[in-house]
Amino acid sequence: MPFVVVITGIPGVGKSTITKLALKKTRAKFRLVNFGDLMFEEAVNMGGLVKHRDEMRKLDPLTQKELQLKVAQRIVEIARTEPVLLDTHATIRTPPAGYLLGFPREVIEILNPNFIVIIEAAPPSEILGRRLRDLKRDRDVETEEQIARHQDLNRAAAVAYAMHSNALIKIIENHEDKGLEEAVNELVKVLDLAVSEYA
Ligand code: AMP
Ligand code: MG
Secondary structure, eight states: OOOEEEEEOOTTSSHHHHHHHHHHHOSSOOEEEEHHHHHHHHHHHTTOOOSSGGGGGGSOHHHHHHHHHHHHHHHHHHHTTSOEEEEOOSEEEETTTEEEESSOHHHHHHHOOSEEEEEEEESTTHHHHHHHHOTTSOOOOOOHHHHHHHHHHHHHHHHHHHHTSSOEEEEEEEEGGGOSHHHHHHHHHHHHTHHHHTO
């Protein structure tokens, strides 16, 4: 049976760092897949729709959905042979229009993940500083309140995704003052469950 863990968290929450550390510790052999990377490949193939990954969220929603479907199909193919850890977003802020679902119904049905992990910052204010320090990216500037609201929305989105798949929802808090260790160990527990699936 394919085993897919979807890992989400708003930009700057520490998702990539926690993910990399958890992959070193788990007994399962996961393939780390970044949804944005595959989507960028598809967008470039589709007649050079974008030149930078941060332009994708500004494409019209139907085009983004077409790209999401292609990516989901590629991911289930990979998951037939090895467990997949999918680094992505529950919702994507697409100014000025609003939030786009990371997994519209057809997409989540194809992907059918085992877990939807949400990494949350506690407190949300910690995200602001990390975004400002990430000079490689064209990060959105948001207030603390907007960040908190985006995290609430992502929980709601996760429930909708669980409704259209067999996924369990796992919320992991990243407390910067306590260090990453606790968050990493929480994720490792989820990933270790894949060992028996491919035995
Ligand atoms: P990231 O590097 O994780 O910030 O992702 C880069 C970009 O990929 C995001 O800003 C989105 O435009 C796109 N992306 C990632 N995951 C998804 C998804 N599930 N649905 C739609 N777009 C996505
Ligand atoms: Mg990332």
